[in-house]
Amino acid sequence: MATQPTAMIPTPDDIKKAFEAMELDEKEEISPRHGRLLRLKTLAEVKAFLLLDTVYVVKVPVKQSSKILKAIDAVLPPGSLANLQHVRRFAKPEQLPSRIRQLIDPGYVRPPGKVFLSPGCSVGNVSQPDTVPREKKPSQNSWLLAAPVDSIGEKALIETVKQHLSEETPEPEVHTIQVPHSAPSSMTVATKLSKKFWPTIYKSYSPYGPQPAEWRWAEKELDAVAGKHMAHAFEAAKAIHSLGYGYKIGACIVEPKTGALVSVAGDARWICNKDSQCVSQSDQETRSKGSPMAHAVMRVIGMVGRQRVVMDRPAAPPSPTSNPINYPFLDTALTEFEEGHHSSSPLVPGGYLCTGLDLYVTHEPCVMCSMAILHSRFNRVIFGHHMPKTGALCATKEIKLPGTRTKKGVTNKNGKPSKSHSDNTANHETNNSNTKENRGNVGTGTTGPDPQNSGALSVQPINVTGYQNSTNHIKNPKDGISSDSESSGQSSGIEVADADKGYGLFHRQELNWRMLAWLWIDEGKSDWVNELGEEVSA
């Protein structure tokens, strides 16, 4: 009897082969891209950050301070202080920024003992030169932030304060100062604002957009998977581009609960008939011949609609065979890569448009595509390359990546605008402090080190529309602020000219649908390059 191979026990060779096969499988899987997410700033946030409020401050004896506060609040019109929830009402002279103190309290001398740099930021005992005179006791007076100047007259304010002062007390000292209109976006920013304007409080609430907790909650989920999905969008871009159907732009839609891909599509703007013929090379250069309907985002959304129709309306007539690619909508698979993700839909019947779904796209979508995303009611959007001239998601034309300097009007050696003007890899330095609190906001349009690039802007719940109508806001006069602690001199109140603002379409109060949106900062291979001209709409 011939010896039968004992198939039950795998030999070491079998095991090796099995592992090799597994590795092969994995190689066919697209490897995730390395990178991180950068929160987009909303337009409301960009607008609000430029504003300073002019307010009265009045010197009050510590003993009478709470009575005076109550009296003032009683005479103010309701809601006068709604926009000032992020600034402290009282500040000891030693808590004031030295610039402000010199202005309103020049006679102040430092008491012995602890020196406060900013609230809650004690540096312990600081020995002082003996030449500086000292008072015996801590200061007997506090500065009270009384009210915005447009809510009460100076005379009325003084009268109200005087009611609570003894007759021998001299006339109360009243000054006007400027405080930041919008709340700080992080503890770090709060400290900076406190050193420059007035003691400022950091609170985790934003009236200008998604809440910090919302961002963090979403990022907890997306940090782990965004690279994988962006890799799919990128592969879709490469696949369509290699066939000459369109630019190297790709998108994919993901069902976040299961992580399943719903649809994948690339840009197919050059296809000009139902036989997948493309416009000529010379026509492609004029740029006007490409069909906006075939932008990757429009196509990938169309694919979801088709899946829903099949699922919810089995009786619906099939698309005509004479135009199988459904030109000009082109919302069917055009490449093998797109085809590979259409076998089974992870959607469930009864869903509505793209509600609950996430969109990944290699380039910032144009106005049309951004609004299509809104119409489709996506949950979240992550895009790759910022398109300053044609993109519509960012609220500013320029974006400042954390730890970098902004490139403005970058030109290449030929003096032409650089193709990779908005290319992130060319622009960013590695920032290892990628903690949740240190996430950057996109689009502050600053130069130099930016202390505001951490965390989302946060403030007390207030009536947001108030800031648009109120008159006591002025654009931060840059020359009027000489920083006492910063070399940049621009730590707050960054002015973004109207021309430098973007549409910020992902989150606008008036548009009935709002999403979370991030810029994907790719830290992977050098293949992540924006090959699009800056005038191309993605």
Add this chain to the structure above:
Amino acid sequence: MEIENRAYHEGHMRSALAMAEFAITNDETPVGCVFVRNGEIVARGINDTNKSMNGTRHAEFQALSKLLSEDPNFPLHETDLYVTVEPCIMCASALRQFRIRAVYFGCNNDKFGGTGGVLGIHTDPSVDPTYPAYGGIFREEAIMLLRRFYVQENEKAPEPKMKKNRVLKFEIQPVAAKVVIPPL
């Protein structure tokens, strides 16, 4: 506002309104449009968002798709659009990228309007050429069609609020802006 060619524009807007009427019978939002070149209607469209389960299939896109499927090189830069409701931001951008010559619309789109209603996509600084947009042609008729539609309950959209108490209102507030019809 009396102008010479008012009848011309009204004639085309009447065709657009007829399309909107047709949309209502198809359970679609009553927005209708026609594209006109050399005085002749070259394409008609109605909203198709419900049937296609695609929120981007607005009337303008439907008409454009017909136009392009027949002739991918159709000279849209010599073509005007007549649409019963101001184009939304998406369509306003699409029309600009397609280089439409001019847009004539009935009533404003306060929610999503892209040619003045919410944003001015037709004239904002951008890489594509601008186009003029003129509103107010048969505005009341366009609004009445929308009202007729919205009193019917839209069961598909997962709106938290019930629309039970919707009643058809007949009085239409006058609009501050004048009807502007340019000479041809």
